[in-house]
Amino acid sequence: MALAGVPDDVGPEGMLAAAGVLSRPAEEFENDPSIEALWAMRAVEHAEVYFNILCSVDPRLLRLTPHDDTIYREFREEFPDLQVAQIPEDDLKSPEAKQKWRPFCERFQGVIEDYNLGTLLRLDGAGEYSEQNTVLVTRIQFYAVELARNREGVNDGVRDRFKPRGRQGP
Template identity: 60%
Template sequence: MALPDEISQAIGIQGMGNAASVLSRPAEEFGNDASLEAAWAVKASEHADVYFNIVCSVSPRLLRLTPHDEEIYTLFRKQFPDLTVQLLTEDLIKNEEAKKEWREFCNTFEGKVEDFSFATLLRLDSGDEYSQSNTVVVPRVQFYAIELARNREGHNDQLKDKFKPQPRTKAR
């Protein structure tokens, strides 16, 4: 997989801007457009970088991720009361039964949470940084639910001591 800097260099600022403007459109409208896939990868990677820098900088328990945090967290814990968010596996959140349950959960927030279904990178192990082996793609509201639980339940607290925020590189 290309790195975000490589992708941004390949498609340029104008290409990124054009692609970003259509990323929120329904996926059915697009085929396998490489420039849109590249723009998605850049946007998802940038989101992950920003979020990880934030949880490494401040107390995660103080973070608000959306105007709907309370509703997302409450429904998440109601529908998934026993899900241990500290350490997940891809199979645990993406097996056929889990996909059905998560789809129902996520669709609750359609029209309420901006970009609720936008593909977002999630760390599987809350105690580690984003890496190829520790990252899975999930819908945005699933990311919010899991990260809200991690923040409120103290699973992200150790990140501030373990990792330091990294300066972001500008897209060229």
């Protein structure tokens, strides 16, 4: 999965270096384009790994965190009617949605590492990651939606429709 402005040839050493830089306090960076590119690379790498896992194993058997049961239960208590098969971006990003999501996300501060890290989410659970089918959300929103998709059978057909891919770049 290529991303504009992010080199494809970073390799494992570059990713480790990027992870080290990204662990520093955000206040040190002030909209540095190179740091934004590192964050984007990290989000793309996460999306590639997760989608390859979905293409390889039964999603109902996946454990995304040690807190999956709690995340799923609280998600469905807070968002009982949210249809996770196809999520309109407004259900995640509108001002009203943000007011509802913010308290949900904050419950996991100190519980889920990087709970508010920018993470890519597929809007249509039947599709793959693409520019048209991807939105940036917090890590805990990703976990909540993908846990629901896995437990509710939305991701069951991914293995039949797609095959795992090798990493982009050398």
